[in-house]
Amino acid sequence: MNVVISGGGPAGMMLGLLLGRAGIEVTVLEKHGDFLRDFRGDTVHASTVRLMDELGLGREFASLPQSRLSDLVVPTSDGGRMRLTDFGGLPAPYNYIAMIPQWDLLNLLARQARREPSFTLRMNTVATGLIREGGKVVGVRCRTRDGEEEEIRATLTVAADGRHSALRQDAGLVPREFPVPFDTWWFRLPRYAAEQAQEPRQVAGFRTGEFALSLTRNDYFQIAYFTAKGSDARLRTAGIDHFRARIADLIPQYDDRVDQLPGMDDVHLLDVRLNRLARWYTEGLLVIGDAAHAMSPAGGMGINLAVQDAVAAATLLAEPLRRDRLTTADLAKVQRRRWLPTAVLQRVQLMLHDGFFAPVLTGRRVGPPTSVVLATRYLPGFRQLPSRLVAFGPRPEHAPAFARRPAPRPR
Numbered sequence: 001m002n003v004v005i006s007g008g009g010p011a012g013m014m015l016g017l018l019l020g021r022a023g024i025e026v027t028v029l030e031k032h033g034d035f036l037r038d039f040r041g042d043t044v045h046a047s048t049v050r051l052m053d054e055l056g057l058g059r060e061f062a063s064l065p066q067s068r069l070s071d072l073v074v075p076t077s078d079g080g081r082m083r084l085t086d087f088g089g090l091p092a093p094y095n096y097i098a099m100i101p102q103w104d105l106l107n108l109l110a111r112q113a114r115r116e117p118s119f120t121l122r123m124n125t126v127a128t129g130l131i132r133e134g135g136k137v138v139g140v141r142c143r144t145r146d147g148e149e150e151e152i153r154a155t156l157t158v159a160a161d162g163r164h165s166a167l168r169q170d171a172g173l174v175p176r177e178f179p180v181p182f183d184t185w186w187f188r189l190p191r192y193a194a195e196q197a198q199e200p201r202q203v204a205g206f207r208t209g210e211f212a213l214s215l216t217r218n219d220y221f222q223i224a225y226f227t228a229k230g231s232d233a234r235l236r237t238a239g240i241d242h243f244r245a246r247i248a249d250l251i252p253q254y255d256d257r258v259d260q261l262p263g264m265d266d267v268h269l270l271d272v273r274l275n276r277l278a279r280w281y282t283e284g285l286l287v288i289g290d291a292a293h294a295m296s297p298a299g300g301m302g303i304n305l306a307v308q309d310a311v312a313a314a315t316l317l318a319e320p321l322r323r324d325r326l327t328t329a330d331l332a333k334v335q336r337r338r339w340l341p342t343a344v345l346q347r348v349q350l351m352l353h354d355g356f357f358a359p360v361l362t363g364r365r366v367g368p369p370t371s372v373v374l375a376t377r378y379l380p381g382f383r384q385l386p387s388r389l390v391a392f393g394p395r396p397e398h399a400p401a402f403a404r405r406p407a408p409r410p411r
Contacts, residue, residue: 048303055404075163157285298356
């Protein structure tokens, strides 16, 4: 039995590693020549950090350049500041969010997966369509960067190729789209040497119709700017000076460095989508990660939900694959396992859109809802609710026994 996975993102690479450790022949196709894409999801939540420990990769993961977030601080309408979350209050050692470049995480997974004799990673190779026989998916057609085309036959094909999945489209699977009132623009500003000793934290700033969120990285601040969906052309026409002024007004502590943002070409648009497939599989094909459910950036949940999909898929499918008894019913089990967590987190994101994002962007309110401010200030333990939901999510997955490895001994 062999598996081909389209997409070398968090879901595809994690699934490839786990299946490789199960001794299953698995090939991952990644269309790029490396993993160096800026402003991909970089928030690695506690559920994923714990998973890395279970896989015996905790020490190597911890050695990667990263910053750790223990809370989210937001301004309130009365001019004060409020801690909305308290990840540090969760049980140690999984009481933080790791901010780590996604390419470092993917390179770590790739290095480990290549140690498995049954694993193959093919870079510069994109899956362009499905191969079908008798109504069943039996592999993919693919093309290299040099233009060479070939077919890869497989018992199971996995579409982990993102929110614009070519394989999902070829299979005729159409996701249900949920309304999103905003888009996000990502860019970076320098973090000075004198600021290295400061505790990393998320900082938000609000004005009528817009807000910004700052994430602390090792040597820079990663900034997300939010305003009404469809505003990209207007922002770019207004120019870089106008954009710098907006950011300085939203986060005044960066007034001394906004001029180091070179131009609008360095401001990257994320067309925010929130959607979900009603059915994640057909005979011979499984869809996971963003291809099955695109997530809003609210809460930074996308990468971790994709990783959880991969763990569930490996756990449920490894044995049927090894026994050469994989059925469509087995693929359905993966969706059943991950459906509720996905639906719950997307509902939370929709609530954030309606109760937090939309009022700010339409000018009805600046800052978080009054009810949230009061609950945070006067209800003991309230911060733990959003902290745990974001850090672990509903039904967090654990590494299957066949994929666990002891942590290496310290030298």
